[in-house]
Each structure stands twice: as structure tokens, then as C-alpha cells.
Amino acid sequence: MEEITEGVNNVHITAADAHKSNRIQVSNTKKPLFFYVNLAKRYMQQHDEVELSALGMAIATVVTITEILKNNGLAIEKKITTSTVDVKDESRGRPIQKAKIEILLGKTEKFDELMAAAAEEREAGNGEEQN
Incomplete structure (x- = not known):
């Protein structure tokens, strides 16, 4: 029991690393690719940037x-x-x-404009389906 306590006491996590609300830890087995693409878009809308993180084989994702x-x-x-x-x-x-990668992405100048156009297209598409 002492070893566990000692190990826990030696772990130093900065407040910034403890919980980043704009970090996505990507797995190549848990969710489909476009789940992460859409989640990253949502995080960029909320926080202006998103950090994608992965280990090993998920780096390619x-x-x-x-x-x-x-x-x-x-x-x-x-x-x-x-x-x-x-x-x-x-x-x-x-x-x-294991290899680890962290990529910090920021919004482009056209991000909001492109997202608004995509939302309009979706709404227009939904209207056509109902007719």
C-alpha cells in the first residue's frame, strides 16, 4: 500500500493539463472517423481551437x-x-x-462562414426531403 501512495504523491499534474475542455483523445477503435471530425468542429466553435491527442496506431487517425x-x-x-x-x-x-502525438488546431478566418453555409445546406436539404 505504501508503494501506491508514494507513486500517487510523486505524480505532478498542472491545472492546465488536468482537464482541458478542448482536448479530444482519439482512439481508432471506439468511434468512427467522422465522429471525431464533427466533435473537433464543435470544439473549435466553442473554444476557437481544439487539441487532438492519440497514442500508437491511432496517430494516423x-x-x-x-x-x-x-x-x-x-x-x-x-x-x-x-x-x-x-x-x-x-x-x-x-x-x-508508445508514440504520442498532440496537434493543436485553430479556426481559419473562414471557419464561421463555412460552418454557417454547411448548416444552411443541411436545413435546405431537410426541407426538400419533406416535400
């Missing part, structure tokens, strides 16, 4: 989300951070190192 948002004129890259983190491997019982 984060890069794809970033490229979709950039190619649609919605986001610009503000910062990209790569690192390596120790993750406990349950099958081996010892920590393994």
Missing part, C-alpha cells in the same frame, strides 16, 4: 482528422507535439513505450 479539417478550409495547425509515453502492457506485465 489524428493526422487524417487534421487533414480533413485543413482541406475543408476549417482549421490551421498551430502546434504539433510528439513524444513517447510509458503504457502498462497487461499481457506482459511491464511498461512499453
